[in-house]
Amino acid sequence: MPVITLTTDFGLRDGFVGVLKGVILGIAPNARIVDISHAIAPQDIRGGAFVLWRAFPYFPKNSIHLYVVDPGVGTQRRPLASRVGDHYFVGPDNGLLTPILEDAGHPPGPVEFFNLDKPEFWLTNVSNTFHGRDLFAPVAAHLCNGVSLNALGTRVTDPVRLELPRPEKTSHGWRAHIVWIDTFGNLMTDLPAAAVSSRPAARFRICGREIIGLVNSYGSAPAGDLVALVDSQGFIEVAQVNGAAAERLGASVGDLVEVILSE
Amino acid sequence: MPVITLTTDFGLRDGFVGVLKGVILGIAPNARIVDISHAIAPQDIRGGAFVLWRAFPYFPKNSIHLYVVDPGVGTQRRPLASRVGDHYFVGPDNGLLTPILEDAGHPPGPVEFFNLDKPEFWLTNVSNTFHGRDLFAPVAAHLCNGVSLNALGTRVTDPVRLELPRPEKTSHGWRAHIVWIDTFGNLMTDLPAAAVSSRPAARFRICGREIIGLVNSYGSAPAGDLVALVDSQGFIEVAQVNGAAAERLGASVGDLVEVILSE
């Protein structure tokens, strides 16, 4: 029985996540359901995109990833089921899959999209404000039961894409961006470590501070030091040892990181 | 194997919820356990009542709903197992089931209550401060294993009931109440949409503001607009598009919403 993962901006207080699981288990009683995050900021499609993109490859093949960050619920935005390589995705057509689709080309993998237009796979009554419960959870459960994407909707080829910032090459090195700040206050950037790995003396300018060189891990420098290092998925990260770099620097998602590679 | 749901005010920090699950799995190793909410405010029986009432119908028949908001733990308050239609409930006799019981009459369904007075279904040592762990979780697990309500306790007919506010008819329309504020800052009221649905020009007065008419969904008005709409369970809700109405209006649970239906 495939795993169904959940990524939403629902929070854990109101019971909305429990309701998704109740609906899923009513249709697919043996589904394995795993929470990825329910603390995406309200309506933050980019945040959801980042978290799901980082997490999904660690799940087994044929996992079904349900994502509901859905400011357009009840409007004309399409409900979508997608296949990207060995993984399935169910959620609103709002661009949240953009980083996953951009990676899917390297190496090229099969990618398919289906507009969910078959109400027989939804709850009987569909509200205008909670498609996670009424439409996406039932579809994910039916997919888990073995219903094919073709049966659940009509093939489309034009999913919404987000314009995401990318690191830019400069005369001195790179201009990168903070793309996520984690629970520890570590600043995750969009710059692949490969871009600096041959330059051990690279300098990182961020929020008026400069950090020289990369350390191996958090414990490689004294508590309180600001450090740059390679994160667990191969991107440059800025951290404060045993502290919160975000608070220390007043850093926010979107802030620039200037990387100086020249002497 | 039935689903066991959990609704508590335990929070997720101290390990108390994990302990409930450990106890359940020790007795019913194949139980499917689903969290509804552990972020009910401490001792907030009414909040727990609202969240469980909204969530439980979306779980499969024969689900067992464990609820522990229990300021009276260790006193004479009774521990209770209840059956309401196709669902089971286990928790303190403190009125938390009131809205579920009030709905149970429409249409009338079988309702039974049992005072849990059979210690052979509890942990060996019962503390005075954690009956969730020592009594309610074991009872829910035995119920999951197929033990009957009759075996777990003695039938009673007088569960505690809360006095809940209800919308009042006025000369102009309705006086409703905010009954819950969700993670998004949306204001959920106790007024069924049917009370206003034939009056598209209904006006909603709340915290000194007036909202005219109902929109279809959040995305039907520009970001930042205050709107009224029908929530996902058929009640009137006040929201700010892509924002938090509660913060914008300074609204709290219990605040009045005056609904003007006349011309």
Added chain:
Amino acid sequence: MPVITLTTDFGLRDGFVGVLKGVILGIAPNARIVDISHAIAPQDIRGGAFVLWRAFPYFPKNSIHLYVVDPGVGTQRRPLASRVGDHYFVGPDNGLLTPILEDAGHPPGPVEFFNLDKPEFWLTNVSNTFHGRDLFAPVAAHLCNGVSLNALGTRVTDPVRLELPRPEKTSHGWRAHIVWIDTFGNLMTDLPAAAVSSRPAARFRICGREIIGLVNSYGSAPAGDLVALVDSQGFIEVAQVNGAAAERLGASVGDLVEVILSE
């Protein structure tokens, strides 16, 4: 199939916990995974030690407890799998198991430690910053699948131990410590109730206040009263009825509680 529990300082926002579960289910598809806490304060090994020590005995025999509070990730600190009686533990060698090991001697139970030095049981690529994902979760999953501790690593006998505060006997009674503050703001101490249980008129001095005697439970005194009572695991606790003693008293973990037993 054994239960795998999770205790970390990862929070629930970033998807890190979901990733641990994805990795586990990829190796042990039928594992039962239960969260104990992911809200341990960042790098707070003592906090993690307290929470896991309190929770683990309520899980079935042969449960596998994965703990990741790991400021030393990527340094020379050893990765460890341990057996303590009927329970297994997997995580960094940082002293987090200290209270569990101290209890393991009463009565004496089998205790074994293994340095995890067999990369064939890890993910193929091991980062320097996320051994929870790359090393500990895979090892816990293999253990769940029946691989022996001996196969996973090399026996060692010198795990890191924390120096934990202990209650001290004084001329008047005891000097105890606040060791945890729970979600309700209750103050948990390190003083076993047996030390005062024969003295109903014991007095408890904390943050400049004095509490006389023990009550039976929270509901045994009027709302707002400060009370001392026996907590659910047999230690002295200070609470405010239907309130938060920590906030009321400005109390912190580590604060002293003077217990006066004499007349």
